[in-house]
Amino acid sequence: MDRMPKDTARPALDAGAMDLLFREARTHNGWLDQPVPEERLKEAVDLMKFAPTAVNASPLRIVFVRSAEAKAKLKDALSPGNVEKTMAAPVTAILGYDRGFYDHLPRLFPHADARAWFAGNEAFANDTAYRNGTLQAGYFLLALRGVGLDTGPMSGFDADKVDAAFFAGTNVRSNILVNIGYGNPAKLYPRSPRFSFEEIATFA
């Protein structure tokens, strides 16, 4: 077909799905005493990975911190305000990005020699890793919500300490931490205001 019928005939999320992902979902600070099934985390990763990145770079790397030993290593790197909720979360995901992503491009982007666009161009490669790893972090937060989990993303931590503890000897750099579990609604703060459409967007 060359034309679709009318706009309203296109598939779209129903109102419940829009609420689950965006309108009713909240950033959680307290966690119910309920474990997170590993299968849910796998399902969220296997959704996230299909969303687009430049040259299919796919630089996001994730460490799911669950053990007491790994939680203790993470604790030293956290801003004071993030310690208690992070230690209480069933899982804390370290979202990093692989600055060496381009070595995988012959497999991930087989129809051009995209590796050559980045090898030896460190500033461009690092920025591409950071931008696209952050895009994937956005996809992943929504995928986690999509499989029924609650999230608490944080940027208040010492990235050098996290890198030394979890990514030593690799090209991966830490970007965002995300507490994951089933949120305790009693510990939510009131939702902060948002911009109006007109303050965000214009037509040209």
Add this chain to the structure above:
Amino acid sequence: MDRMPKDTARPALDAGAMDLLFREARTHNGWLDQPVPEERLKEAVDLMKFAPTAVNASPLRIVFVRSAEAKAKLKDALSPGNVEKTMAAPVTAILGYDRGFYDHLPRLFPHADARAWFAGNEAFANDTAYRNGTLQAGYFLLALRGVGLDTGPMSGFDADKVDAAFFAGTNVRSNILVNIGYGNPAKLYPRSPRFSFEEIATFA
């Protein structure tokens, strides 16, 4: 309640919604001759804005390019491979980020003087704008799919030219372009490979 029942009782997206957002959605290169209702674009922005950013910074700014004059201004900034599909798209969104976001924090983050954390700390403010504007770009791409639109994100353009043409005299910097419309499935490329779960994530 302090405990939820069992995991399977939590609301989650159904398989059709997961397909629409992630598994079946594709980056489009060709467009059907069908206009995009302004209402759909507004709906997508008004979903995206509820997803989280650090200190509720909300730095994403969007210009929806639709007119012939604005398309012509954009054309000069595009990489050669992006010209034809962008000129043919019903709408091209310029996704930018506001490096002056912190001036809005007294309103968006009223419970602390977060403006003071960024004012006079330009490197930190710029990085926060870039990271969180990119996170919001990820949310927005999924929100566009969620309202039934197809997308074609691109990073192949001259950001300085786009900034000069669309953001002169502001603190906004361009980040990602997104063609928006109803994709022509006949012009899709085969989907490129993705990593396995184990190549992306580990447990610690």
